[in-house]
Amino acid sequence: MLQVDVRKQLGEFSLEAAFQSEGRVTGLFGASGAGKTSLVNMIAGLLSPDRGTIALDGEVLDDTSAGIHVPPHRRRIGYVFQDARLFPHLDVRQNLDYGRRMNGVASDPAQHRRVTDLLDIGDLLDRRPGKLSGGERQRVALGRALLSKPRLLLLDEPMGSLDEGRKVEILPYLVRLRDEGIPMVYVSHDAAELRQLATQIVMLQRGRVTSFGGVKVLSG
Amino acid sequence: MADITPTEWTAILLSLRVAVIATLVATPFGIALAWLLARRDFWGKSILDALVHLPLVLPPVVTGYLLLLTFGRRGLVGAWLADHLGIVFAFRWTGAALACGVMSFPLLVRPIRLSIEAVDRRLEQAASTLGAAPWRVFATVTLPLALPGILAGMVLGFAKAIGEFGATITFVSNIPGETQTISSAIYALISTPDGDAAAGRLVLISIAIAFAALIGAEWFARRATRRLHGN
Numbered sequence: 001m002l003q004v005d006v007r008k009q010l011g012e013f014s015l016e017a018a019f020q021s022e023g024r025v026t027g028l029f030g031a032s033g034a035g036k037t038s039l040v041n042m043i044a045g046l047l048s049p050d051r052g053t054i055a056l057d058g059e060v061l062d063d064t065s066a067g068i069h070v071p072p073h074r075r076r077i078g079y080v081f082q083d084a085r086l087f088p089h090l091d092v093r094q095n096l097d098y099g100r101r102m103n104g105v106a107s108d109p110a111q112h113r114r115v116t117d118l119l120d121i122g123d124l125l126d127r128r129p130g131k132l133s134g135g136e137r138q139r140v141a142l143g144r145a146l147l148s149k150p151r152l153l154l155l156d157e158p159m160g161s162l163d164e165g166r167k168v169e170i171l172p173y174l175v176r177l178r179d180e181g182i183p184m185v186y187v188s189h190d191a192a193e194l195r196q197l198a199t200q201i202v203m204l205q206r207g208r209v210t211s212f213g214g215v216k217v218l219s220g
Numbered sequence: 221m222a223d224i225t226p227t228e229w230t231a232i233l234l235s236l237r238v239a240v241i242a243t244l245v246a247t248p249f250g251i252a253l254a255w256l257l258a259r260r261d262f263w264g265k266s267i268l269d270a271l272v273h274l275p276l277v278l279p280p281v282v283t284g285y286l287l288l289l290t291f292g293r294r295g296l297v298g299a300w301l302a303d304h305l306g307i308v309f310a311f312r313w314t315g316a317a318l319a320c321g322v323m324s325f326p327l328l329v330r331p332i333r334l335s336i337e338a339v340d341r342r343l344e345q346a347a348s349t350l351g352a353a354p355w356r357v358f359a360t361v362t363l364p365l366a367l368p369g370i371l372a373g374m375v376l377g378f379a380k381a382i383g384e385f386g387a388t389i390t391f392v393s394n395i396p397g398e399t400q401t402i403s404s405a406i407y408a409l410i411s412t413p414d415g416d417a418a419a420g421r422l423v424l425i426s427i428a429i430a431f432a433a434l435i436g437a438e439w440f441a442r443r444a445t446r447r448l449h450g451n
Contacts, residue, residue: 046345072348073357079349085342089364099350102360148350 002026002152002185006042006052006062015039015207018052021185025178027198028187029218034204036187040154043185044079045072056152073102078150078182082160084141086129092140093125099148112147118180119143119173135166139173146177153177153184159193171196191218228418230397231405232425238313238401239381242321243374246328250377251370254332255358276326280386287319287391315392316399320381323388328377331437335369336362372440379433383426402426 005018041047309315385403409415
């Protein structure tokens with residue numbers, strides 16, 4: 001379960017959001033500038049709230065009144081960014097392996113195989129990110145996050161930088177990912193996308209949560 | 221070129237040794253400082269930045285004199301190092317390396333700082349979400365991506381170190397075989413009658429070294445761009 005109750009002032013913009021979600025896929029819905037990315041950055045630990053708490057499965061990750069801020073590398077929260085952010089100096093195989101190496105976990109060829117099969121990236125392993133298409137890059141980014149064995153996966157508009165054709169290419173993989181059972185927070189400004197993927201919706205408008213509930217709130 | 225005398229060879233080899241040691245010792249400090257200037261905000265940052273660049277704008281003789289006051293036998297740091305660690309800089313080749321290291325430091329730091337600034341911080345964030353502690357983010361993402369800039373800084377620093385004259389001669393004088401580098405050998409030769417031919421040879425050699433260093437730096441810079449674009 002993810003519990004969020006945070007405030008953050010970012011220049012002129014103030015973000016004040018509270019929700020808790022038990023959903024497998026929490027859809028964070030809102031127009032651009034609503035504060036979605038700032039909110040997931042706080043969940044990831046990349047941004048500290050000015051005030052408030054964030055907890056995941058009962059473990060406190062942020063509690064400003066107690067002075068707790070667990071740094072991102074100790075949160076075990078995977079993050080798939082809109083712009084993939086693959087390491088340009090490493091090939092696909094090394095990118096996929098990065099999380100395992102950093103966490104000092106023994107290699108697990110079966111898991112590796114499963115993830116590369118799931119995302120159809122087995123043929124890309126020896127390539128450099130510069131030689132991948134946008135859709136391929138995003139699939140590798142998904143694989144890289146998955147293989148770091150996160151307990152929560154944040155996806156910030158993972159299809160945002162792709163054209164329509166590429167979106168169609170990625171969507172089935174996201175559905176497969178959802179059915180893997182890892183809890184996800186999926187950020188999007190596209191209601192249709194969230195209807196296909198999310199099980200719960202948090203609607204964000206100008207830094208405030210305006211509604212919360214099942215996928216139905218998207219039509220309301 | 222075949223008639224390079226042993227004295228000239230000694231100066232050339234000493235210059236190379238001084239410049240190599242100066243560059244190798246200065247590089248870790250240069251990386252640490254470049255990272256601090258590129259990535260951190262702290263009180264006194266602009267003062268530190270100015271301090272790093274000081275040898276570039278101060279008359280070299282002033283830097284050399286300050287080194288003599290600080291690291292000379294009776295200098296505050298020099299006396300302590302001599303008494304406790306047995307390290308002596310005054311009138312030794314090590315002093316020449318120190319002078320060259322200090323004088324070339326601004327040129328070493330600048331490309332490293334620029335290349336660290338050019339490393340996409342969003343990649344560092346991505347690394348941290350994958351479980352990398354800050355020092356591992358630095359070692360596995362920042363440093364490799366900045367590497368061509370680091371090499372370029374080392375090449376430039378080396379080129380500056382090998383040509384350094386003013387601070388070196390002020391600090392450690394011009395002792396053949398101990399502190400007489402190419403530059404100070406040229407200086408000695410042009411003030412002696414019939415020294416022109418030998419001076420000319422050394423001049424050509426220093427031009428060749430400088431050229432090679434600049435071309436090397438350019439090559440590394442081009443590699444840096446390619447590397448950052450992921451090809």
